[in-house]
Amino acid sequence: MNRRRFLAGLGVTSAVAGCLGSDPPVAGDANSSGLDGTASESADESETTGGGAFDLPIPEEELRRGAPKDAIPAITAPVFSDDWSGFDEVNVELDDSFEVVGVELDGIARAYPLAILNWHEIVNDTFDGRPVVVTYCPLCGSAVVADRLVRGEPTYFGVSGLLWMSDLVMYDDRTNSLWSQVLATAIRGELTGDTLSLLPATISTWGEWKASHPDTEALVPPPVSGTIRGRQTRQYAVNPYTSYQQSRSIGIGFNDEVDERMHPKTSVIGITADGVARAYPYDTVSNAGVVNDDVGTLPVVVAATTDGTLVAYERRVDGSVVEFERGDGVLVAAGSRWDIVTGRALDGPHEGTVLIRANDRSPMFWFAWADFNPETEIYGE
Incomplete structure (x- = not known):
């Protein structure tokens, strides 16, 4: 089942393998039980730092232990190929239907299959010398990509094994501070309040990403x-996570309140601007073909492919606001056809122009978007 095409199911597995950890605690790991003491002790509890709608540092009691630290082992030495068949140690084929987190940066396009991220959650990578971290939380269905810099210095991120609001909590190897994946912000520790610079990313299928990025x-x-x-x-x-993705269960049972306006696992793409937050459900966008909208004063276009890719762009071309229509597998506006996955003009007077992303985080499950944006609107309601 395509994760983004929500299908209500029954029940959930008793243990979520990735976020509960598939390995026992590591021998000699001081953090194999309880919370991460180093990060907790580093936070100055007498100071409160604003974190959007959240006060920082996050109280220790709001963190939940889902797995021992590093039991979900972050990738630190990634290897890339357009074909896995040449690797004797890989016992799975890279299929066009695989969902991937796609990143295009500095002329380099890479895909990070969810088949891997479900088990490792963090990839510490480098794009032509630029440190980048690619993250994915299977419980929230959220991908966040950012520059891998802490106060200007490259750092590695790992999986703390903790959850906050059912979301992945990372740690950095320089200070052991704890970071919210969705917020891309340090929520406890020495760096509390620091944020990472976000980079655009797309959740697509390998087939669609490859078609839009032939050299990926x-x-x-x-x-x-x-x-x-x-x-x-x-x-x-x-x-x-197959059963989890189809159920109404959230995280590992620590969410006190759930916004019930939609099924919690509905896939939405969220946009915030001018104090307005709005969620666009996949089915609503898919049925509409294309959505031209304004979030505050930000003009946006939202579209979806038949394979489930959900995207949002600013609908400005050469400084002018335009209306997009849906063509045969493309968007059409201002005399050009535009690739849905990349936002790049394929022909016409704007050939080669790339639309600016309107969203700074990937599509995610509705409950996660609503948790982090409690005043959100829903497009069409």
Whole structure:
């Protein structure tokens, strides 16, 4: 089932393999139980730093232990290829139907399959010398990509094993501060309040991403790619979250309130501007073909592909606001056809022009968007 095409199901597995960890605590790991003491002690509890709608540092009691630290081993030495068949240690084929987090940066296009991210959640990468971190939280369905810099210095991020608001909590290897994945902000520790610079990313299928980026490569699963714990391997042909994605269950049971305006696992793309937050559900956008809208004073166009890719762009071309229509697998405006996945003009007077992203985070499950944007509107309601 395509994760973004929500299908209500029954029940949920008793353990979510990735965020509960597939390995026992590491021998000698001081953080194999309880909260991360180093980060907790580093936070000055007498100071409160604004974190959008949240006061920082986050109280320790709001964190939940889902797995031992590094039991979900972040990837630190990624290897890329357009074909996995040449690697004897990889026992799964790279299929066009695989969902991927696609990143295009500095002329380089890479895809990070969810089949890998479901098990590792963080990839520490470098684009032509530029440190980048690619993250994915299977519980929230959220991908966040950012510059891998902490106060100007490259750092590695790992999986703390903690959850906050059912979302991945990362740690940095310089200060051991704890970071919210969705907020891209340090929520406890020495760096509390610091934020990462976000980079655009797309959740698509390998087939669609490859068609829009012919020179792209995909992350190769460990043990070919190295992890923070050395050689590791998982059952990459298995999605441990299938039942979770189809159920009404949230996280591992620690969400007190749920916005019930939509099923919690509905896939939405969210846009914020001028104090307005609005969520665009996949089915609503898909049925409309294309959505021309304004979020505050920001003119946006939202569209979806038949494979489930959901995108949002500013609908300005050469400084002018335009109305988009839906063509045969493309968007049409201002005399040009535009690729949905990339936002790039394929022909006409604007050929080669790329639309600016209107969203700074990937599509995610409705409950996660609503948790982090409690005043959000829903397009069409």
